Each structure stands twice: as C-alpha cells, then as structure tokens.
Amino acid sequence: MSLGLVCPQLSSSFEEGINNLQLVPTEAQTLSPTDVRIAVHAAALNFFDLLMLVGQYQVKPKLPFVMCTEGAGEIIEVGSEVKDRKKGERVYFFPKTPGTAAQEIVIPSSFCYSLSSKLTYAQGAGFSVGYMTSFHGIVQRGKLQKSETLLVTGAAGGMGIAAVQIGKLIGATVIAAASDDKKLAILKTLGADHVINYAMEDLRESVARITNNKFCDVIFDPVGGNIFTQCVRVIAPNGRLLVIGFASGEIPKLPINLALIRGFSLVGVRAGAQLNAEPDLKEETYRQLNAWADEGRLKPYVGFETPLENYQEAFRKIMDRSIIGKSVLLCRPPSRL
Numbered sequence: 001m002s003l004g005l006v007c008p009q010l011s012s013s014f015e016e017g018i019n020n021l022q023l024v025p026t027e028a029q030t031l032s033p034t035d036v037r038i039a040v041h042a043a044a045l046n047f048f049d050l051l052m053l054v055g056q057y058q059v060k061p062k063l064p065f066v067m068c069t070e071g072a073g074e075i076i077e078v079g080s081e082v083k084d085r086k087k088g089e090r091v092y093f094f095p096k097t098p099g100t101a102a103q104e105i106v107i108p109s110s111f112c113y114s115l116s117s118k119l120t121y122a123q124g125a126g127f128s129v130g131y132m133t134s135f136h137g138i139v140q141r142g143k144l145q146k147s148e149t150l151l152v153t154g155a156a157g158g159m160g161i162a163a164v165q166i167g168k169l170i171g172a173t174v175i176a177a178a179s180d181d182k183k184l185a186i187l188k189t190l191g192a193d194h195v196i197n198y199a200m201e202d203l204r205e206s207v208a209r210i211t212n213n214k215f216c217d218v219i220f221d222p223v224g225g226n227i228f229t230q231c232v233r234v235i236a237p238n239g240r241l242l243v244i245g246f247a248s249g250e251i252p253k254l255p256i257n258l259a260l261i262r263g264f265s266l267v268g269v270r271a272g273a274q275l276n277a278e279p280d281l282k283e284e285t286y287r288q289l290n291a292w293a294d295e296g297r298l299k300p301y302v303g304f305e306t307p308l309e310n311y312q313e314a315f316r317k318i319m320d321r322s323i324i325g326k327s328v329l330l331c332r333p334p335s336r337l
Contacts, residue, residue, distance in 0.1 A: 001025040004066040004102035005311050005329070010055040017053025018315045023308065026066065029106035036085050036109045037077035038093065042125035042305070043068040043100040045318050045327045046158070047247050052098065061098050067311075068329070071100030072115055072124030082109045090115040094128035096276070101308070103331050113286055116293040119300070126300040126326035127293070129272075130162035133244065135285050137220060137269035138166055142240045146171035148217035151207065151234065153227050154247055155192070156183035158326040161301050163220045164192050169297060172218075175210060177203065177227075183324050190301065198227065207234040218242065225250035232258055239264040301325030307333075 004026035011017035031037055049068055051057035072092040078085055085091070093112035099105055115124040138144045150167040154160045155176035167174040168191040176192035178184055179199035187195055196206045207215060215236040221228050225248030232254065235241050241264055246252075259266055275282035292298035303325035306314050310329075317323040 001027065002103035003308065003331075004099075005068070005308065006064050006066055007053055007061075008064045010063070011053055014050045014053060014315075014319045017050065018312055018319070020053075021067065021311060021315075023311065026102060026104075028104070031077060031079055031106055032108075033079040033081035034108050034110075035079045035106050036075050036082060036091075036112060037104065037106050038071075038073045038091065038112070039076045040071050040073040040100060040103055040105055040331045041121035042073070043071040043102075043308075043329045043331060044126035044129070044158070045314055045329065046070070046129055047318055048245070049098075050315065050319060059097075065097070066099040066102050068101035069098050070094045070125060070128040071105070071331075072119075072121045072127070073105075073331075075112075076104075079109070085109045085112065090117075090121075090124070092119075092124040092127050094132070094272075096272075100125075101311070101329055101331070103308075113290065116290060118293055118296050120302075122302050122305045122326075122328045122330065123300045125328050126158055126302060127289070130157075130159035130300070130326070131166070131289050131298070132275065132285055133159060133269065133271040134162040134166045134220070135289060136271040136275060136281075137242045137244060137267075138163060138218065139170070139288075140281065140285070141267050141269050142218040142220070142242050144170055144172050144218045149173045149175065149211055149214070149236075151175045151177060151216040151219045151231070152192075153177045153198075153219070153221045153231065154223040155187055155195075156180065156324050157222070157247070157321075158300065159222050159244070160220075161187070161190060161325050164190055165298055167220075168192075169292060175207065175216065186301075186324055198230070203227075203230040204233045215239070220244060222247055224248045224252055226252070228252040228254075232262075235262060235264045237263040240267050241265070243268050302328055304328065305330055
C-alpha cells in the first residue's frame, strides 16, 4: 500500500480542515487499458485545495478523497491500450479529480504529459494549474499582444508568477501587483517590468503613472474582492478584464454600466473545464508550454517544498499567504531529481 493525504470530512474553517487531514495507507487502484500507474514524486498545492476542505469550491469530490490536483512523477505501469506513454517516463499530470497527494496514482494517460528534463519533479508538479490557466486566460481568452500592457494581481502566488512569465514571453509590458515588498522584489527578478504594492499604494494612481494614463489592455485577476473593484478603474478602452478566481474569499459585484461606459470586456476564465471540452485547444496549450520549458524559458518558482508528512506546514503557507510561488509536497525521496 502507498500513503495518501486524505480529507475525511468537510470542515468549518481552513485551520480545522488542515488539522483534520490524515496521512493514511490507500488501496492500490485498478489499472484500466487506457490508464497509467504513476509513482508520484511531488504534488503541488493550490488555494482551491483549501476551499475543497470547507466545501466552498465548485468541484466537490465525494468524501473521503485524496488531496491535491496536480503532480509529477514516474510511470511505473501502462495499460494495454496506451500507446503514447511508456514505463519509466517522467511526467506531470492534472487529473479531473483530486488525488495527487499520494505516493501512487492511477489516471487516464490523456491527463499526463512528458516532463521536460529542464524541470525537477517539484517544478513539474506546479506546471499544470497555474501555467495552463495563465496561458489559456492571457493568450487564448485575453488575446494579449506584444505591444500591450498586462496587469497581474496576486502576482506573487504560483498562478500570478506564471502569468507574469507568460506575459513577458509574449513581449508585453507586465505590471505585477502584490501586497509585500519582498515578494515584489522577487517578481522583478522573474521579469516584471513594474511592480505595485497595493497594500501601500493606490492602484489607480500607480497604474496611471506607469502607463501615462493609458491604463491596462489585459488584467489577470485571481484575487477578486476589493482588488477586482480597483481593477475596473484601471482597464483601458477595449481592454479585457480576466476573471480568474477569488483568492480574497469575496466575490465582487460589478456595476454593469461601467463596462458600457469604459468599453471593456469582462472575460471569465475556467481553463480546466474549457480545455477538457476542447481537446485541440488543450493540446495547443500544453504544446506551447512544454516547448517553452524545453527551451529553458519557463520554469515554475517553488517557494517551499517539504516531505509529504509535513503537509500541515505546506497548507498553512497557502492559508496565511506567506508563500511566494508554489508550495509542494515531496511524496518520495530524494527531494530533487
């Protein structure tokens, strides 16, 4: 039996949910002809994993369930009909349902991709959700162009960093916004052209100064709440305001007349659902991301990695927003491969 990090019941708070998690032996899963069995080396955490603990995420797995939705590891067995994967292959994966915070997982081969030799397992574990969502939002939905300006809120998180990196690869001017100067200093090293501490600065005034009152063509907002309300004030005419998520815990309300008056588009981005519904779009996304990784131009920033048994600290770093980049659980030694 392998170990898995299990959520046995829903909780009333993030802290309670973290305390209720259990690291327990899990039964070996049956391998179907189209599945692969993977020895999981690393699983990455996301804010929505916390939401699942309290039943506030749109995906509500059947209880009990194994935590986390993205990971990386080595294929140790392939189903009889699998032609595109092989035993011993290093892969990263993003299954439809949680289950990656375990030492072993069985998933359809279509949900895993070859892991670039330029990336460690810890980096590969964080290569699906943030980068897939950022590429889909910025490139496929937001249509960001080389000459345009991109604003990224919550830019110090794993998804925010992915958005900053992709914006720079496209050639846009990137403004990274977060609430901590130390985090902003790291964002500068990762390519952000300008940074804004919106805990200390007025977002509208800062963006107006940086853009010479032209404001932002595309805004990537995974925060929601009051930050989204401020974003409405800094979107340019014909701009695209991308709704990514609500890490603030507050779903904002938009006076719809502002979209009419300012002439911008409000664009919802739910990458997982749309890409699964459109296989060609999904293939385009992963093909480009993998190419950038192989070229050494795209690399997830892992701010914290720790053995699986130290899961409480890893989740608390997400909860208290002290993490920069990805928080990763190492499911098998050694930590870096």
